[in-house]
Amino acid sequence: MSVLVVGISHNSAPMSLLERVALDEDGVHKLVADAASCEHVTEATVIATCNRLEIYTEVERFHGSIEQISRLLVEQAGETTEAMLPHLYVHYDDGAISHLFQVAAGLDSMAVGEGQILGQTREALRRGQELGTVGPALNLLFQQALRVGKRTRAETDIDQVAPTLVSAALGETTKAVGPVQGQYVVVVGAGAMAGLATATVSRLGAGTLSVVNRSVERGEWLASQYDAQAVPLEELATELGRADLVISCTGSAGSIIDAAQLAAARAGNDKPVALIDLALPHDIDRDVRALESVTLVGLAELAEVLQDSATGQEVLEVRRILGEEVTAFLAARRQASVTPTVVALRSMATNVVDAEMSRLEARLPDLDAATREEIRHAVRRVADKLLHEPTVRVKELANEQGAVSYAAALAELFALDPEAVDAVTRPIGVEEAGS
Numbered sequence: 001m002s003v004l005v006v007g008i009s010h011n012s013a014p015m016s017l018l019e020r021v022a023l024d025e026d027g028v029h030k031l032v033a034d035a036a037s038c039e040h041v042t043e044a045t046v047i048a049t050c051n052r053l054e055i056y057t058e059v060e061r062f063h064g065s066i067e068q069i070s071r072l073l074v075e076q077a078g079e080t081t082e083a084m085l086p087h088l089y090v091h092y093d094d095g096a097i098s099h100l101f102q103v104a105a106g107l108d109s110m111a112v113g114e115g116q117i118l119g120q121t122r123e124a125l126r127r128g129q130e131l132g133t134v135g136p137a138l139n140l141l142f143q144q145a146l147r148v149g150k151r152t153r154a155e156t157d158i159d160q161v162a163p164t165l166v167s168a169a170l171g172e173t174t175k176a177v178g179p180v181q182g183q184y185v186v187v188v189g190a191g192a193m194a195g196l197a198t199a200t201v202s203r204l205g206a207g208t209l210s211v212v213n214r215s216v217e218r219g220e221w222l223a224s225q226y227d228a229q230a231v232p233l234e235e236l237a238t239e240l241g242r243a244d245l246v247i248s249c250t251g252s253a254g255s256i257i258d259a260a261q262l263a264a265a266r267a268g269n270d271k272p273v274a275l276i277d278l279a280l281p282h283d284i285d286r287d288v289r290a291l292e293s294v295t296l297v298g299l300a301e302l303a304e305v306l307q308d309s310a311t312g313q314e315v316l317e318v319r320r321i322l323g324e325e326v327t328a329f330l331a332a333r334r335q336a337s338v339t340p341t342v343v344a345l346r347s348m349a350t351n352v353v354d355a356e357m358s359r360l361e362a363r364l365p366d367l368d369a370a371t372r373e374e375i376r377h378a379v380r381r382v383a384d385k386l387l388h389e390p391t392v393r394v395k396e397l398a399n400e401q402g403a404v405s406y407a408a409a410l411a412e413l414f415a416l417d418p419e420a421v422d423a424v425t426r427p428i429g430v431e432e433a434g435s
Contacts (some may be wrong), residue, residue, distance in 0.1 A: 007054030045128030
C-alpha cells in the first residue's frame, strides 16, 4: 500500500482556476467521501485552503487510483480533462511523504513559513478521523507531518521569512491609503482569515474597526475580542461608504461587492479606498478597479508580491530538517513493513519446537520434568540462533533502496502463511488531531 497525492495550488494554477475548485466545508466532506469510495483507495482526506486543494489517499494500486482521484478535481472545476491536467500535480509514496512535510513546514505556501497551514493540516487529519476515512497509514503520516511542522518553527525562524497574506496585503494598500493607524477599517467575514485580519489591523492601531458578517452572533463574538463594532451584512453599503480600508474574506459562493454597489455606497466621498480580497472564490468583483480612487489587492497580486520573498538561510535550514525527517520516516516505515514477517517467522519456529517436543514426550514418556524443560530450552536456543542473523539482516536490508522486497523473500523461503503474516499487523491507534 502506498500514499498518493493529487492536488492543485497557487504553484500550478491561476487564481481564476483555483476559484472554481474552491469548496465550503460540506463540499470538502463530500470530496473526502468520494475519494474514499474510489476503487483501490483504502484511506483518504483532503487539505483545503484558500490557495490549495489536495487529496491524500492510501491506495492499493497507483494506476486506476490516479485516474479516479484526478477526475474528482476535473469535475469540480467543470473543465475538460485536457485543460485541467496541466494544472494538477501528483506525488506518490516517498514523494507524497516529502510533499506533505513541506506543506506542513510552510515551504509550499504562498507566504512561505506562514503558520496557518499547520492548523489546516491538523484540520485535514481531524476531518478524516471524524468521517472514518483516515486509518493507520494516513494517521501516522499526518501526525508526523504535524510534528515536523512544529519542529521547523521551533528550531528556525521560518515563520518570519515571509509576511502573512494579511501583512503582505496591507503593505500593498499602504501605497494607496497610507498606514492602518487611525483608519476606518471594515472586515467582512468572521472565519479564521477574518479573525487574523481583525487581529492584525487592531494591533496596528486601526481608528474605527467594524466586523460585517451574515451571522450576527459570530460577528459580535469576533468584534468583542478586539474592541470592534459588529455590523449585520445588510448594512454593508453604509460601511463601504465610510471605509478607508476593506478586507473581505467570507468564503461566499459568489461576490458580495461589485463596482455599482461600491460606487453607490461612496457617492459624495472622494477619499481613496483600498480593498483587500482574501477569499476564494473572490468576494470582490474585479470591475471595481475601473472606479476612481479605488485600489484592489487580491490573491493573484499577492502571489506576485510573495513569490520572491522567501530566500536565505532559514529556508535552507528547514530543507535540511525536512531531509532528516523524510529519511527517518521512510526508514521507520520500511522496518515496520518487515516486522510482521519476522514475527510470523519466529512464531512458526516456536510452533515447530512445540510440535517436536510433543513428539519427543510421546516417545519418551518417562522423561522427568526437569530434563524435558532443559531439552525444550536447548531446542529453542538452537532455533533462535538459526533465525537471529536472517532477521537482523532483513531489518538492515529493509533500509536499502531498491526493488527487492527482503520481507517477501523471507516469507517465500520459509513458506510462511500469508494470513499468519497479516494477522501480526494490528491497527495503529488514532491519536487526537490536536496532539
